[in-house]
Amino acid sequence: MRTERKPHLIKKPADAKRQSVDESLGPGLKDEATEVEHLLVEPKSEHVSVDRVFGFGKENIEKHLKMEDFSCAFDYGWKIGSGGLDSIHGQGGDDLKLEVLDGLLDEVDEVDDIQAAYDLSSACEDFLLDIEFPEKFSELDCGPYVGSNLRNSSSESHSPGGSSNSVGGMSESSIVTVQESNSKNGVLGKMVNCDIHHTIRSKCGCQAPVMETIRPSKEHGQDFVESDDEKPLVSFIVSNKKVKSSVKVTKGATLLRQKRLRKPTKRYIEEFSRNSTTSGKNKCLKVRSQEEFSQVPSESQSRRGRPKKIMPKMVELPLSALFSFLSLTSVACEFESDCELSASESEDECKRTKRSKTACDRRKHQRMWTLAEVIKLVDGIAQYGVGRWTDIKKLLFASSAYRTPVDLRDKWRNLLRSSSAHKHNRKEGETNVKHYVRPLPKTVVCRIRELATIHPYPKARSPNLSSINSDPSSKQPTTTKAAPINTHGRNLRGKKWN
DNA sequence: GTTAGGG
DNA sequence: CCCTAAC
Numbered sequence: 422m423r424t425e426r427k428p429h430l431i432k433k434p435a436d437a438k439r440q441s442v443d444e445s446l447g448p449g450l451k452d453e454a455t456e457v458e459h460l461l462v463e464p465k466s467e468h469v470s471v472d473r474v475f476g477f478g479k480e481n482i483e484k485h486l487k488m489e490d491f492s493c494a495f496d497y498g499w500k501i502g503s504g505g506l507d508s509i510h511g512q513g514g515d516d517l518k519l520e521v522l523d524g525l526l527d528e529v530d531e532v533d534d535i536q537a538a539y540d541l542s543s544a545c546e547d548f549l550l551d552i553e554f555p556e557k558f559s560e561l562d563c564g565p566y567v568g569s570n571l572r573n574s575s576s577e578s579h580s581p582g583g584s585s586n587s588v589g590g591m592s593e594s595s596i597v598t599v600q601e602s603n604s605k606n607g608v609l610g611k612m613v614n615c616d617i618h619h620t621i622r623s624k625c626g627c628q629a630p631v632m633e634t635i636r637p638s639k640e641h642g643q644d645f646v647e648s649d650d651e652k653p654l655v656s657f658i659v660s661n662k663k664v665k666s667s668v669k670v671t672k673g674a675t676l677l678r679q680k681r682l683r684k685p686t687k688r689y690i691e692e693f694s695r696n697s698t699t700s701g702k703n704k705c706l707k708v709r710s711q712e713e714f715s716q717v718p719s720e721s722q723s724r725r726g727r728p729k730k731i732m733p734k735m736v737e738l739p740l741s742a743l744f745s746f747l748s749l750t751s752v753a754c755e756f757e758s759d760c761e762l763s764a765s766e767s768e769d770e771c772k773r774t775k776r777s778k779t780a781c782d783r784r785k786h787q788r789m790w791t792l793a794e795v796i797k798l799v800d801g802i803a804q805y806g807v808g809r810w811t812d813i814k815k816l817l818f819a820s821s822a823y824r825t826p827v828d829l830r831d832k833w834r835n836l837l838r839s840s841s842a843h844k845h846n847r848k849e850g851e852t853n854v855k856h857y858v859r860p861l862p863k864t865v866v867c868r869i870r871e872l873a874t875i876h877p878y879p880k881a882r883s884p885n886l887s888s889i890n891s892d893p894s895s896k897q898p899t900t901t902k903a904a905p906i907n908t909h910g911r912n913l914r915g916k917k918w919n
Numbered sequence: 920g921t922t923a924g925g926g
Numbered sequence: 927c928c929c930t931a932a933c
Contacts, residue, residue: 787927811921826921831927
C-alpha cells in the first residue's frame with residue numbers, strides 16, 4: 422500500500438503549492454516542510470505505524486490521501502495570506518473578521534501553554550485526527566456557515582463566562598472517549614468519532630468550527646474556492662501573531678502531516694510516561710488539565726510548592742499548538758470539565774489561568790516588596806545575621822507564605838545593590854530616582870548600609886577565612902537587638918561574619 | 920533542605 | 927523571580 426500511495430503523493434498538484442509555500446516560509450520552516458516532504462515521499466516505517474496506530478487498513482488509502490489533501494489545503498491557505506480573508510468571508514463582514522481573528526489571536530496567546538500540556542495536546546491531536554476522517558462529512562460541510570460558527574467560537578472565547586459555560590455542559594462521555602483514544606494509541610472507531618463529534622457539537626458549539634476549519638475540503642469534491650473558507654483564517658493568524666507563537670503555529674501547520682505520520686518523539690514519550698506514572702495510568706489528561714487550568718497562583722500558595730516534575734518545561738509541540746489554538750476554548754473547557762471542578766470554579770480557574778499565563782510565563786507572581794517587609798527583613802538580618810534566611814523567614818515572615826528564604830536573600834541582595842548605588846549617586850543629588858522605583862526611606866537605607874558593612878554579603882566575602890575565628894567582633898555588634906549568632910556549620914560556609 | 924550565585 | 931550547584 423505504501424507503494425500505492427507514493428505516486429499519488431508525488432503527483433499531488435498541491436505539492437507545487439507547498440513548494441512555493443515552503444519558499445515563502447523561513448528557512449527553519451522550510452526545513453520542516455522539507456522534512457515533511459521527505460516523509461511523504463518516502464514510504465518509511467512511519468506510514469506503517471500510522472496505519473497501525475489509527476487502525477486503517479488498505480481500504481483506507483483514500484482517507485490517507487484525504488489527509489494529504491488536507492495538508493495541502495492547509496499550505497495553500499497559508500500562502501493565500503491575510504488578504505484572502507476579505508474575499509472569503511464576504512458574508513461575514515469586517516466585524517466578523519475582527520471578532521474571529523481577535524478571538525483566535527487571544528487563543529493563540531494560550532498556545533504556548535497548551536503546548537506544554539502533552540496529554541492534552543495529544544488528546545487533541547488524536548481527537549482531531551479522528552474527526553478528520555468521519556464518513557459523515559456532509560454534516561460538517563460548512564460553506565457559508567463556517568463563518569457563523571467561527572463567530573460563535575470567537576465570541577465565546579471572548580466572553581469570560583461563555584466558553585466555560587458551554588463547557589460545563591459537556592458530557593463526560595466525550596471526554597472519556599478522548600482519553601480512551603489516547604490510551605489506545607489513537608485507535609478509535611468511527612462510531613466513536615461520530616459520537617464525539619455529535620456530542621461536542623451538540624454540547625459545545627464552539628467545537629464544531631474547529632473541525633470544519635481543518636476539515637479536508639476535497640472530501641466532498643469541493644473545489645478550492647469553497648475550501649478557502651478556512652484558509653484565510655489560518656493565514657491571517659500566522660501573519661498577525663508576530664513572534665514566537667506565530668512561528669510555532671506555522672510550524673504546526675507545516676508539521677501537520679509530519680506529526681501525523683510520525684511516532685511520538687522520545688521526549689514526548691518521556692514526558693508522557695512521566696506524567697502517566699505520576700498520576701496513574703491514563704489520568705494524565707486529567708492531571709495535566711488540572712495542572713494547567715487549576716494551578717492558580719493563589720495568594721497563600723507558596724510558589725516553591727509548585728509541582729516541578731508534573732509541570733515540566735515547555736516543549737514545543739507544533740501540531741498541538743495548531744490544534745490547541747484552533748480549538749483552545751472548547752478543548753480547554755472540555756478538559757476542565759473533566760477536572761471535577763465545579764462549573765463556577767472551572768470558570769474562574771480558566772480566566773485566572775489565562776490571565777496569569779499570558780502575563781508572565783516565567784515569573785509566577787511578582788510581589789512587590791513593601792516598605793514594611795523591607796524593614797522586617799532588615800530587622801531580621803540584624804537579628805539573625807545574613808544568611809540565616811530560613812530563620813528570618815520563619816520568624817519574621819511566617820505570615821507571608823509567598824516570601825521564601827530565597828526571596829529574602831534576593832531582596833537583601835537587591836537592597837545592598839541599591840543602597841550602594843544610592844551611596845554613589847548620592848553625591849550627585851538625592852533626587853536621583855534612577856535606581857529607585859520606590860525610594861526607600863533614608864533611615865531604612867542607612868540601616869541597610871550599616872548592615873551591609875557589618876554583614877557583608879557573601880559575595881564580598883573576604884578571602885582570608887582565618888578572620889572568621891580571629892575577628893568575630895566585627896560581625897556581632899549589630900545595632901539592633903543583636904542576637905548571638907549560633908555557629909552552625911552551614912553558616913560558616915563562606916561567611917566571614919560567623 | 921538550605922544557601923549562594925547567576926540568569 | 928527562577929534555576930542550579932554546592933553544601
